Amino acid sequence: MNQTRTFLIFAWLMVATLLWMEWGKEQRAPVPVADTAAAIAGPDASIPGAPASAAVPGAVPVAPAAPAVGAIPGMGATPAAAVDGLLQVRTDVLDLALRGGVVARVDLLRFPQTRDDGSAPVRLFDDAPARFFAAQSGWVSQGNAAPTHEAGFQPESAQQQYQLAAGSDTLEVPFVWHGPDGVSIRRVYVFTRGSYAIDVRDTVYNKSDALWQGHVYRQLIRLPLAVKSGWTNPESFSFNGATWFSAVDGYSRRKYDDFVGDGPLNQVQTGGWLAMLQHHFFSAWIPQPTDEVTVSLQSTPGAGGAPLYLVREVGPGVSVAPDGQASTSARLWVGPKLVGQIKAQGVPGLDRAVDYSRFSIFAFLGEGLFWILNKLHGLFQNWGWSIIGLVMLVKLVLFPLSKAQYQSMAKMRKFQPRIAQLKERYGDDKQKFQVAMMELYKKEKINPVGGCLPVLLQMPIFLALYWVLLESVELRHAPWMLWIQDLTARDPYFILPVVNIAVMWATQKLTPMVGMDPMQQKMMQLMPLVFGVFMVFFPAGLVLYWVTNGSLGLLQQWWLIRRYADKPAKPGDTGTAVAKK
Incomplete structure (x- = not known):
């Protein structure tokens, strides 16, 4: 076969592949969000897949689900009201706003939106209703009071602004919740110089005379970005949706439109991670490697009827005896898909967040090509x-x-x-x-x-x-x-x-x-x-x-x-x- 014919084969294969990719996007019609609110667990509902209570001391009972995701701070309020109660935190790479259980706004200081001088930085988390994206975390307990992402955690001090000091490598921002029965939970956000990973550490102190049991939950929720479709816009081929990883099941992903259509997810896994991806940037919750969590996906109507999408992990559960304490922590990644920093986290499979392709062969080749390029x-x-x-x-x-x-x-x-x-x-x-x-x-x-x-x-x-x-x-x-x-x-x-x-x-x-x-x-x-x-x-x-x-x-x-x-x-x-x- 001569060179012209091989060139013709290559050209048509290339055209056919890109046309197939475009056809796949066009054929996937948006899934209606009919009656999805009923599928969202309310404050008194059980979490599907949560471990059942054992008949031995210290067992963690089935926890109720996290609060309804429709009740999101700031979603039904005006933008001015949405900023009330937020602490401002600034490091060398992040500028963000915190409420005790919510990371409400994050600007990536080293990534301008455009190449123009004076361009504003990319805003990944946003509390504006039209661009809503947030990380939320709280506690649920079957028989005890517990703080949620909506209410409970309060700043430990009167300080309203925090900044990573010159010469310091870390910055801590503490919150605390005091329960009605002598139980308190202290939450500390730990920021590290040059890092997009935020340590979120919760310590439960039980000063009551009874056993306290509960589950921590962590979730990402957003209104998806509007991306112009078409082969002339390469960004339209980048994956937008939720991904999760476990040592047993490997890497999985689901586009927003498929949250409902592909069926419910209640996957129990140890360690791993969950994330929401977009072009060049992502956010992920990363529990401890030994923590057992239940991962789920949900969708619910948001402000103006536009669907909000949520990926959540519940767990681990803790059991704290009187006069005892227990701690749990996780990392929240919020930033760019920097391969070097992602691999430095030492989390198995987290580099798959740099989603080169849905096809494993191209993902494998992509990782190798980037390694050579780097x-x-x-x-x-x-x-x-x-x-x-x-x-x-x-x-x-x-x-x-x-x-x-x-x-x-x-x-x-x-x-x-x-x-x-x-x-x-x-x-x-x-x-x-x-x-x-x-x-x-x-x-x-x-x-x-x-x-x-x-x-x-x-x-x-x-x-x-x-x-x-x-x-x-x-x-x-x-x-x-x-x-x-x-x-x-x-x-x-x-x-x-x-x-x-x-x-x-x-x-x-x-x-x-x-x-x-x-x-x-x-x-x-x-x-x-x-x-x-x-x-x-x-x-x-x-x-x-x-x-x-x-x-x-x-x-x-x-x-x-x-x-x-x-x-x-x-x-x-x-x-x-x-x-x-």
Whole structure:
């Protein structure tokens, strides 16, 4: 198979894949939120899947569910009222507002919304009704009073603003709840310099004369972002929804529209984590590795009737004897998908929050490609040159296959006159023509699909890199040089796409279209333009990869064709007997 046909295969595979991705989004109609409020557990309901009470001292009874998620602080109030009672906390990377059981607002100080000077930072958590997103945590108890995320926790001091001091590595913000029966719970938010992980530590002090039992719950709740659909908007292909991970069941995810349609979730797991993902950023609750929790998904109408989506974990349970105390803690991640910091948490599977693809093969390749890119970035200190370096490494690895490809092409070119003779001899008898041609291939040891393998191997690499460039916040607003100042956005002047078209055109011209009928030749002449225009709105980093790949391939093809080129076989050369059959 010659180079033009392998290029055609690649182009159509690429187009078909992206069209399939777009079709999948269009076919998934929004799921109505009919009567979902009834599915939300109220203050007196039981938590499905919670461990039952044992008949031994210290057993934790079945806890009632967390308060109804419809009663969210600030959702039904005006924006001015929503900020009442919030403490302001600022570190070197976060600017946030806290209410005892709610992280209500978070700005990511190192991530501006745009490249414009003075751009406001990205706001991940938001208490504005139109962009609501929050982390909430509280306690539930079957027979005792307990603080919820809505009410109970109060600031331990009169201080209203906290800031990480110069020279300090940590900052603590304490809250306390005092129950009516001598039980109190002290909650401390611990912030660490340079970190997007917040430690949330609860300590229960029982000064009563009776056993106190309860469960801690932690949840993320949000109104999903509106994302413009279409293949011209790469952000629309990024996963938006809830994910969770356990050592037993591995990584799972569910889009917001599928919360109800895919059935209820009440999964008991030990450790793991749960999260809500969006393009470049996410938030996650991470319990202790030995904590048994029950993970559930819920949906309920919010302000204005728009659905709110919630992912929750309940547990662990604690049992505190009179004059005793017990502690439990978890980490709340709220920030960017920085692979290095995520892996530094030491949490199994948390790096899957950088969701390169729903397909495991592309996720695996994406992780590997980013690892190589990251190493190259350490060398070049520039993501654009790192992409070019990656192309060179891929070309080096695939060179033996490319060499075999062009050897196969040269050999097939030599026997094109013979194949033309066979076609003329057998005319419209396609079956006899195919038999004779395969006998010729077998006799001359020609592999007719030998040229396809390098292209087919590059296809998953190309698609995996698409998701890497789409998901990697490290490349967000990252410049290459000159006019390319954001590798995850399209080329503002379309220079790279034009160069890409020129490279594909030159590659096509270098490859003879022997044996093609006029219609195929016309199609191939249009392919550089069609495929080049198709990539106009792709991220500049992806087009840079393809331009570099095409340019090196063009140079490689020119050199290998010159090296392995041979004169066409004449009718009297080896294999004439086949032609005469």
